[in-house]
Amino acid sequence: MDGLYGERSETMKRDVYLDDKPLEEALAEYLDYLAGLGALSPGPSELIAVDEAAAGRVTASPVYARNSSPHYHASAVDGVAVQASITFGASDATPKRLTLGTHIAVVDTGDPLPPECDAVIMIEDVHFIDENVFEITSGVVPWQHVRVIGEDVVATEMIVPANHRLRPVDLGGILAGGLTEIAVHPRPRVVILPTGTELVQPGVPLKPGDIIEYNTRVLGAMVAEWGGIPQRQEITIDDYQALKSRLQEAVANFDMVLINAGSSAGREDFTAELIGELGRVLTHGVAIKPAKPVILGEIAGKPVVGIPGYSVSAVVAAEQFVRPIIYSKLGAVSPAREKASAIVSRKIVSPMGTEEFVRVKMGQVGDKIIATAISRGAGVIMSLVRADGMLRVPRLSEGFNAGESVTVELMRPLQEIRETTVIIGSHDITLDVLANHLRQKYPVATLSSANVGSLGGLGALKRGEAHCAGIHLLDEKTGDYNVSYIKRLLPGQPVVLVNLVYREQGLIVAPGNPHNIRGVEDLAERGLSYINRQRGAGTRILFDYKIKENNINPDDIKGYEHEEYTHMAVAAAVASGSAAAGMGIRAAALALELDFVPVVEERYDLCIPAAFYDTPYIQRLLEVMAEPAFQREVEALGGYNLRDCGKILYDNRV
Ligand SMILES: Nc1nc2c(c(=O)[nH]1)N[C@H]1C(S)=C(S)[C@@H](COP(=O)(O)OP(=O)(O)OC[C@H]3O[C@@H](n4cnc5c(N)ncnc54)[C@H](O)[C@@H]3O)O[C@H]1N2
Numbered sequence: 045m046d047g048l049y050g051e052r053s054e055t056m057k058r059d060v061y062l063d064d065k066p067l068e069e070a071l072a073e074y075l076d077y078l079a080g081l082g083a084l085s086p087g088p089s090e091l092i093a094v095d096e097a098a099a100g101r102v103t104a105s106p107v108y109a110r111n112s113s114p115h116y117h118a119s120a121v122d123g124v125a126v127q128a129s130i131t132f133g134a135s136d137a138t139p140k141r142l143t144l145g146t147h148i149a150v151v152d153t154g155d156p157l158p159p160e161c162d163a164v165i166m167i168e169d170v171h172f173i174d175e176n177v178f179e180i181t182s183g184v185v186p187w188q189h190v191r192v193i194g195e196d197v198v199a200t201e202m203i204v205p206a207n208h209r210l211r212p213v214d215l216g217g218i219l220a221g222g223l224t225e226i227a228v229h230p231r232p233r234v235v236i237l238p239t240g241t242e243l244v245q246p247g248v249p250l251k252p253g254d255i256i257e258y259n260t261r262v263l264g265a266m267v268a269e270w271g272g273i274p275q276r277q278e279i280t281i282d283d284y285q286a287l288k289s290r291l292q293e294a295v296a297n298f299d300m301v302l303i304n305a306g307s308s309a310g311r312e313d314f315t316a317e318l319i320g321e322l323g324r325v326l327t328h329g330v331a332i333k334p335a336k337p338v339i340l341g342e343i344a345g346k347p348v349v350g351i352p353g354y355s356v357s358a359v360v361a362a363e364q365f366v367r368p369i370i371y372s373k374l375g376a377v378s379p380a381r382e383k384a385s386a387i388v389s390r391k392i393v394s395p396m397g398t399e400e401f402v403r404v405k406m407g408q409v410g411d412k413i414i415a416t417a418i419s420r421g422a423g424v425i426m427s428l429v430r431a432d433g434m435l436r437v438p439r440l441s442e443g444f445n446a447g448e449s450v451t452v453e454l455m456r457p458l459q460e461i462r463e464t465t466v467i468i469g470s471h472d473i474t475l476d477v478l479a480n481h482l483r484q485k486y487p488v489a490t491l492s493s494a495n496v497g498s499l500g501g502l503g504a505l506k507r508g509e510a511h512c513a514g515i516h517l518l519d520e521k522t523g524d525y526n527v528s529y530i531k532r533l534l535p536g537q538p539v540v541l542v543n544l545v546y547r548e549q550g551l552i553v554a555p556g557n558p559h560n561i562r563g564v565e566d567l568a569e570r571g572l573s574y575i576n577r578q579r580g581a582g583t584r585i586l587f588d589y590k591i592k593e594n595n596i597n598p599d600d601i602k603g604y605e606h607e608e609y610t611h612m613a614v615a616a617a618v619a620s621g622s623a624a625a626g627m628g629i630r631a632a633a634l635a636l637e638l639d640f641v642p643v644v645e646e647r648y649d650l651c652i653p654a655a656f657y658d659t660p661y662i663q664r665l666l667e668v669m670a671e672p673a674f675q676r677e678v679e680a681l682g683g684y685n686l687r688d689c690g691k692i693l694y695d696n697r698v
């Protein structure tokens with residue numbers, strides 16, 4: 045790639061030919077190159093005081109003890125210090141009487157031994173006859189109950205080696221060894237440049253097109269966690285000259301530069317060209333997803349990394365390329381993430397030729413840990429917020445089949461994952477309230493919900509992938525909910541069906557109901573556009589039931605083929621004007637300040653396999669569901685009725 049960006053043409057050229065290097069190759073090549081420039085070595089060491097702030101710093105040289113600890117023979121207990129030899133022969137039959145004096149003295153824990161003393165008798169073992177005279181009934185051996193010089197630290201011994209990240213306990217060892225200052229590697233100073241005309245600072249009122257600038261906060265916190273000193277700069281607009289002077293200034297004053305966004309092929313994506321003009325671009329484009337357009341460069345001997353703008357891409361790029369540099373500049377190798385084996389719950393398809401970083405939710409169901417992929421979008425920061433782990437699909441793989449065993453890099457402690465109740469099925473906002481109350485009552489517990497629709501939830505129970513399923517499946521023949529589906533889809537499987545809520549389902553419409561929609565019949569009659577739910581969703585079944593009841597053919601519903609996966613996504617489609625109506629729950633309409641036309645009250649239950657019913661995964665949930673505070677909060681959402689909340693409605697355990 046040498047020279048590709050070395051010159052800048054008069055007309056700014058759009059670089060649309062990205063590299064496609066495998067991750068390991070791009071990283072190894074970059075680190076080698078930086079090492080050759082000395083850019084990975086720690087800077088000149090600095091002396092710092094050994095106090096709380098020293099924890100987390102990395103030693104630049106070994107730390108040797110200046111003094112021993114204890115530096116005198118110290119009594120280890122409260123008692124009487126003696127010369128052991130004078131106690132020899134004492135027994136129950138022949139007690140010895142001793143008198144306090146120069147070589148026999150009362151001492152407290154930590155006191156120096158008086159001259160010529162070499163042992164301490166515990167105060168419990170001496171019997172005072174009067175103020176000065178006492179009796180003992182057994183002898184002591186030399187150095188009994190004495191902490192001899194150097195018991196803890198011996199002068200000149202090494203307390204910690206070089207390149208050691210100091211832990212709180214290390215500070216104790218170093219101070220005990222008589223040092224108050226130590227040499228540490230300087231924390232690399234990493235400047236982060238947010239770029240983009242569309243970016244606005246958090247907290248300002250938003251106009252269409254504004255993007256809240258948060259990547260540099262995320263990146264800054266990551267840099268600090270790894271041991272660097274982050275420095276965020278002001279937002280730079282997409283202007284070549286403005287960015288150039290910012291970059292020059294940054295390179296002059298910091299050890300490393302991260303430029304966020306402008307890494308891709310857009311009209312205003314200058315980063316690669318700019319780095320090439322001022323220095324060198326080693327790689328632009330790595331065969332990973334997300335973060336493909338990452339730029340690995342160097343200016344004036346300093347690493348300059350172009351971090352893609354999408355939030356997940358930014359995090360992945362920083363993890364993969366910035367973390368090793370910071371660790372290296374601190375004399376260390378970045379530690380591997382903790383891993384766990386898991387079973388993939390649903391097939392994950394990933395393009396061949398690209399290593400994909402898939403965020404997964406995890407939970408232990410029975411004796412296996414289940415991993416379920418969540419949103420794959422590069423701009424979905426919530427996928428990282430919600431993820432329990434990162435599943436890497438290798439470059440030369442097309443993904444994983446359901447049931448396949450994989451290794452996942454953990455983003456949450458395994459203990460927490462093991463304490464997680466996994467609920468799969470139809471989503472309801474009530475589950476968020478439940479999750480929150482559960483965590484408040486049991487800080488160790490987590491409720492993790494995945495939305496795959498009611499039928500999907502029963503499928504997950506059948507495959508043993510969830511502790512319970514949230515379902516609302518209307519039986520068109522009987523008008524009853526859920527039970528007939530359980531009998532049909534989980535034959536012979538013992539389950540308990542517990543009601544969570546009754547909720548209003550209806551048509552979510554624009555504020556003020558401008559089309560004056562009164563029911564599903566209006567949709568067909570007046571050709572209004574509809575946004576549907578996916579097949580298998582309880583709401584979809586309900587809608588199909590309602591149109592059939594009104595003798596309406598699906599073909600007569602405009603937009604019937606457009607499917608969304610959640611109530612909120614349906615509400616968002618209505619809010620954006622792309623549909624006049626969609627079926628969903630009242631709470632989703634309220635959340636986006638939309639109007640709601642009630643159609644039916646439906647029952648939303650939790651279907652719980654008998655095997656899990658008596659486990660904490662379920663019992664904790666049932667406890668929280670019974671709490672008035674939980675019920676009040678759900679009622680306040682609007683559109684819910686909790687008259688049967690927690691009630692067992694069906695139970696086929698024998
Ligand atoms: N024709 C092509 N288009 C794109 C390609 C491609 O190969 N060909 N790659 C896509 C991929 S993959 C990614 S990743 C993005 C990377 O784009 P940039 O690095 O150029 O970033 P922007 O387009 O400026 O921003 C993307 C997105 O992220 C938002 N953003 C930017 N900075 C911040 C910040 N500090 N905090 C929060 N959000 C930020 C920005 O507003 C955009 O919405 O390009 C694809 N396109």
Ligand code: MOO
Pocket residue numbers: 332333334335336337352354356357422423
């Ligand atoms: O590589 Mo981009 O980071 O997929 O979205």
